[in-house]
Amino acid sequence: MNETIKLKDLSIGYNEKGRGKKYIAQEINASLYEGQLTCLLGANGAGKSTLLRTLSAFLPPLEGEVLLKGKRIEEYSANERARLVGVVLTEKPELHHMMVGELVGMGRSPYTNFWGSLSTTDREAVNKALEMVGMSDFSTRLVDTLSDGERQKVMIAKALAQETPVIYLDEPTAFLDYPSKVDTMLLLRQLAHETGKTIFLSTHDVELALQTADTLWLMKRYRAKGEGSQVKGEGGFSLPTQGETPQPPIESSTIKPLTIGSPKELAENGALGQFFTGKDFTFDQQEMRFRIVASDE
Numbered sequence: 001m002n003e004t005i006k007l008k009d010l011s012i013g014y015n016e017k018g019r020g021k022k023y024i025a026q027e028i029n030a031s032l033y034e035g036q037l038t039c040l041l042g043a044n045g046a047g048k049s050t051l052l053r054t055l056s057a058f059l060p061p062l063e064g065e066v067l068l069k070g071k072r073i074e075e076y077s078a079n080e081r082a083r084l085v086g087v088v089l090t091e092k093p094e095l096h097h098m099m100v101g102e103l104v105g106m107g108r109s110p111y112t113n114f115w116g117s118l119s120t121t122d123r124e125a126v127n128k129a130l131e132m133v134g135m136s137d138f139s140t141r142l143v144d145t146l147s148d149g150e151r152q153k154v155m156i157a158k159a160l161a162q163e164t165p166v167i168y169l170d171e172p173t174a175f176l177d178y179p180s181k182v183d184t185m186l187l188l189r190q191l192a193h194e195t196g197k198t199i200f201l202s203t204h205d206v207e208l209a210l211q212t213a214d215t216l217w218l219m220k221r222y223r224a225k226g227e228g229s230q231v232k233g234e235g236g237f238s239l240p241t242q243g244e245t246p247q248p249p250i251e252s253s254t255i256k257p258l259t260i261g262s263p264k265e266l267a268e269n270g271a272l273g274q275f276f277t278g279k280d281f282t283f284d285q286q287e288m289r290f291r292i293v294a295s296d297e
Helices: 048-055 078-082 100-108 120-132 150-162 178-195 206-212 263-268 271-275
Strands: 001-018 019-035 038-043 065-070 083-089 168-169 196-204 216-219 256-262 281-282 289-292
Touching: 001 048, 001 216, 019 048, 019 065, 019 196, 019 216, 019 256, 038 048, 038 065, 038 178, 038 206, 048 120, 048 196, 048 216, 078 196, 083 150, 100 150, 120 263, 150 168, 150 178, 178 196, 178 206, 178 263, 206 289, 216 263, 256 263, 256 271, 271 281
Parallel strands: 038 196, 038 216, 083 168, 168 196
Antiparallel strands: 001 019, 001 065, 216 256, 281 289
16 A cells, blocks of 8 residues: 655644744644545534645745645646646636536646647547546536536546546535445545555535545644644544533643544544544444434434
């Protein structure tokens, strides 16, 4: 199992004008591997999108390194990165009067000439990508006539046409109905296993991630060291109950920002049960699912 991405003492966040660095998470050490579907889970505000943007080189690291195939990601040119990393964002693109084949063809931009015209090789890559997601018959359909599930498959095909070893997706199931969510997650797992690509995504669809992911990254929400704010050091999705006694501040140096393992490993060692906590639900370790706790009327 070959390592494609390595995070070394990575700190993520933003440089705020006149205020210095705004840390979201610090001292992240983790790796992504080829042929695996890895799912990033965490509460709103935990920093999932910030981490994805940093891995994609949309944001620079505040400290530490993101290594892509052993080389710091910022040392690649934009075109070199475009041949190594494909990104599918959450936002639905507003595309009018564009056919599916044309949109997927945009994934070939790192390889095309100045005018962006597609060669025979480019068109073959587009056709192959559409076939891989089961959308070959949709090449001449207008994108704005597609369902949300179909459109998401087209966006995945665009990333596949880019022919990168790594694909990142930010909340790929966010706007989908449940059958389309399942279809999309199963497709991504299949693509990772059959093509050997490294596929990494953030999601709030926890139970689907538990059933489809090879590896889970559980991202905790906390305040960075030195900010002096209270944090929930262990729980990713914990919610305070009314009248709860505030916990003392926990500085980021005392906890790890990520807990990593297979769904089975994290269930057996209790990490999932600790991460997903609430007064109205529990996590069933044996069945790998959540149960609502019945309350007295």
